[in-house]
Amino acid sequence: MELTPQDHTEIGFEWLMHRLETITPYGTDRAREQTPYRPDQAPELEAELSAVEFFHQLDPIKLRRISGALTAFKDIRRSLERLGHGGVFDEVEFYEIKFFCYHTEVLRAIVSELKNPRLQLIPTDEIFEILDPQANKRLTFHFYNEYDERLEGLRADKRRLDRLYYQDAGNLVAMNERGKVIAQLDDVTWEVRQTLSRRLRPFVQRLKENIATVARIDHWLAKAQLAKQYGGVRPSLQPTVLARGMRNPWIEAVLRDKHRSLQPIDIALDKGCTVLTGANMGGKSVSLKTLLLNVELFRHGYYVYAKELCCPLFSYVSYQAQDQASLEQGLSSFGREVVMMRDIMTRRQEPGLIVLDEPARGTNPSEASAIVTALCQSYREANSMLLIVTHFPGVARAANRHFQMSGLRLDTDTIRDWSETESEEALAYLERQMDYRLVEVSADQAVPHEGIRVMQFLGMPESFIDTIKQYLGEENDET
Amino acid sequence: MPSRLLQAESVAIVGLEKNTGKTTFLNYLIEQNRTGQRRLALTSIGYDGEATDLVTKTAKPRIYVPKGTLTATARRLLPRSKVEKDILLLSGIPSSLGEIVIFQTLDDGFVELAGPATIEQTKQLKDMIRALDDEALFIVDGALSRLSSAGHGLAEEIVLCTGASVHPDQTKVLEETVLAAELLQLPVVSLPxxxxxxxxxxxxxxxxxxxxxxxxxxxxxxxxxxxxxxxxxxxxxxxxxxxxxxxxxxxxxxxxxxxxxxxxxxxxxxxxxxxxxxxxxxxxxxxxAQASHLALVVVNPSAPRGPGFGPDFLETLKRRIDVPVIDVRRM
Structure with a gap:
């Protein structure tokens, strides 16, 4: 029922997440594991967005100092788990903890200046001091002589015996004695490791909390950067959907490579069914993807790409893409659609969002038209929002709202005969004349007959077009 | 031994096989440096393992380093490096024996080396060591007879180790060594x-x-x-x-x-x-296209098993190779 990874790829969500630059392993995991906020989590979503806003407005120099401090963090979660479960650390693990505390303090000093209570880290100097018995504040670690009074003497003995052993490997007395000293040293070191591990164990929870804070700072900062990179704004939580000047950075990037651009779109959705109609030039699917991307960003507490986006929290979002359906043939694809329709209809009274791109294409048009109209009808009183793109005439009459793509701005005066050689040029011109903006129209507004205008423009014989109009008239009479 | 080795920016010690005297030579080089007081930075490419001296019972020398030496070795070998160590850096470079860790010795003592598996990672490691100390003499131990540690601009000077452990046939070893030395001395061309x-x-x-x-x-x-x-x-x-x-x-x-x-x-x-x-x-x-300088050929005429080579091996090599050739047992 939820959007799948495949859907995330198709709407450009995946593409944007690839461009999210978290710095620490903690932030990266937070981003990866984040699930959509549910309808009862409005305060949490607002808090998340406020945090992103805080970083979005922060002075770039401060931002750079924070990201600089974040780069030092390495993953100590496994070591902490081990310690928490009674494990005894080795020197590398003690070093890791010392390193983590050191850099926590660096970050803490920077963020404490920002006076934002949500960014506060718990002081770790107490832990650092345990690992720095000589109090020299250096970022290295060994089993200092201070940890056990026996260490210094044993080490002096070993130094002497190592020398003898190196000079004469055949000196069995020295070798034997060296073996004993090393064994003693190993025993003492093991005791030191146990004692130190025991002293650190009570701090595991504190370190975990700091890890969670580092993860949040890292993720919020990355969200703010992503917003800046593609011009995002903070969305606002409202009972219905209202989008103005909404864009899709992924599609924009793809089009930019082809030297084309995308018109921002406006749309509004209420509970119940909204129908989207218009010329068949690809613009409608792009509009759906743009809407879905921004809704998905919103639900995950990201900034959105629009002049303005108001949106409620949905309990689920479902999407039936056109491309997906066409991957399979005939009844199996129709069968899948039916299964989906059946499932979503049982959840009509939940605050969900369902987006269907030309449903029921797999069956015959007159039957399909009736199916889609009935679907609209059944959602009129629903709590979910259903958005349907369709070509079938008359469906909109059963819907609550009806949007139409503006379509071709074709001035009849410009219609002329394009010779064969100019076909490419004509098609390019045609594309430039497409207005992809969505306009709300009345429920009775007919599906536009833009196909005919395109045929006229591209120089199909008049007599042929007359024949088409004749058939069209008969069909309209029937309905 | 050429004194230029001690003044070099970096030295690679490469062996045609195991037991060709690499570690003996490394210890010798460290000993020679003792008076010069230049700080050393050690690592290896791959891991030679110490098992051989248990199997053959020959006194396989271990690496004895002075206080203050920077050592880059795999995490799982740390307990076997029985020297007091100050952990300086976790490199993030993985190896089959765990992450490569850089430590400084706080005492004279024995270390065991197991470095990254690839040249590229060894170069990264070298950069990290250079960030800690850009003056230290960087020494790479080319484990498992991998001549590759000599190349790719990793080391300025190369020491080639050879001997009876390469193959029982003295003539064969002679030819292999001469060829390796010749390749290591190929003329350098600088392309426009x-x-x-x-x-x-x-x-x-x-x-x-x-x-x-x-x-x-x-x-x-x-x-x-x-x-x-x-x-x-x-x-x-x-x-x-x-x-x-x-x-x-x-x-x-x-x-x-x-x-x-x-x-x-x-x-x-x-x-x-x-x-x-x-x-x-x-x-x-x-x-x-890239220069490498063969500074020295080190010969270990004895084999862990078998009689080893006679003095003629060293003499023939000296005649056929125009860099200094020395016997590891007489250093």
């Missing part, structure tokens, strides 16, 4: 800047009256290259490895002669003595 740029973007480059560069049709498929060579060309440069098979194909075309064949560095050439000689006769001169 435009040509090196062109080569960097392609698999090969041919220069004569004009310059052509392209990619191979398939891996190591030099047919296309061979077809393009004309008698007026005087240089062929290749980007990757140059295998025995490629050289045979090249030699199969009689028209290809009097030409320079340039590889990136000596380790890119995989060639045996007969092929090397045939190339010489055809006046196809092997050259390298």
């Amino acid at each position: 800047e435009d040509q090196s740029k062109l080569l960097a973007q392609n698999d090969y480059l041919i220069a004569g009256d004009d310059v052509r560069a392209d990619r191979f049709n398939g891996p190591l498929d030099i047919t296309q290259l061979i077809e393009q060579v004309t008698p007026s060309d005087d240089l062929i440069a290749l980007n990757g490895v140059i295998t025995q098979e490629m050289l045979h194909e090249l030699l199969g075309v009689p028209a290809i002669e009097n030409i320079r064949l340039v590889g990136q560095d000596p380790t890119r050439f995989f060639v045996d003595q007969p092929t090397f000689d045939r190339l010489k006769r055809r006046n196809i001169l092997l050259q390298v």
